[in-house]
Amino acid sequence: MIALTPAPPYYAVIFTSLRTDVEDGYKDTATLMVELAKTQPGYLGVESARDGVGITVSYWKSLEAIRNWKQQADHIIAQQLGREKWYAQYKTRICLVERDYGFEKE
Template structure:
């Protein structure tokens, strides 16, 4: 994948939510400037998406439960 990329999760139902995890803000910035990624963004805007939102957030803590 790309340097600094840690993983991705996606959920699709009535809406699509994709969360990608990165090592640092610098890694995110580098990915945003990646030519393949820029091409994919343009394709998404022209073919698939009517709108999207990007949020950059810091995960302070994570825990989960599964039976």
């Protein structure tokens, strides 16, 4: 599903990853992180896809909201587990969305 974001400006956090073969707890933790993110002030939405390379884009009102999410206690634990078990490689990019546009077939 495509996230319904407000009119720009807002921020996008792009998390690109390559997984290890370890599945232990990954799916449950990923689901929990999305549910927790939704409760954070400044959260706007998320989109995610995986076909070899995983790409998750979350949308936020401000840099402060992004910093607060990065420092959320359960998210810190998930980040640590990701480095220890689930990810062979990842990169996080934080971008200011200045323009957006789209199309939706009726």
